Amino acid sequence: MGFTVRKEPTGVVVIGVDGQLIVSNRHELKERVIEAVDFGSRKILVDFTATGYIDSSGLGALVSLAKKLREAGGELRLAGLNEDLRTLFELTKLDTLFNITASADEALKGF
């Protein structure tokens, strides 16, 4: 379980979530995103291709990070949600709050 961080030539920072995004590691994701923002990045993509499940704390962390990015003039996008994860976003209506694409490659086009 962990996070991978890479910066695309376009400046987009891609953070991969390997394993779960839950109450016990959500602060680590927040730290990674805030660190990227502090270094000047304004476009963050969270890639869930290798993610098992997300709990409400993980969803809450994404909501607060999206707000923080928006206030800084940037955007947080999500990609790679499997059927289960997409269901979570639909149940909580958070699919209306985020720009969600099927894959990271697709998300990076035009971001």
Add this chain to the structure above:
Amino acid sequence: MTVPLRLSVRRSDVPLPESALTGVRISVRLPSRLEVLEEAVDVVARHCLAEGLSARQARFHLRVALCEALANAILYGNAEDPTKAVDVHVTVTDAAFTVEVVDEGCGFDPTCLVTPVLPDDIEAAGGRGLFLIRQLVDDVSFNDRGNAICMVLRRA
């Protein structure tokens, strides 16, 4: 003294309801530390899968609902006191998997919680835990004290 993570799986030899054919009871006791939450969820889910819970229920519904219930028990019920334990008991019958999570706290009133999907609340950072549990399992109930949640997943 810190409570150790302890798992026991046993076939019940006591009389079970008429609907019970398998009579398996899975019990896990864990300390009130978030670091062990994921392991506890994984242990319970794997045993439920072995007892015939569907793959999607084990992978998604059970894992997320149990993760929420355990996080509430550890953070709010036991206030992360490592000397206090959280107990998980799963009773398997031919009809359903009944998952009970019990903490040592004073309990809470589940009727006080808001529904976080209304437009004004959609950007709230918290409040989705119990809502998600209600969405993901077939039945949810609490004991009178409010320190035990009982979640039922019917066999698919």
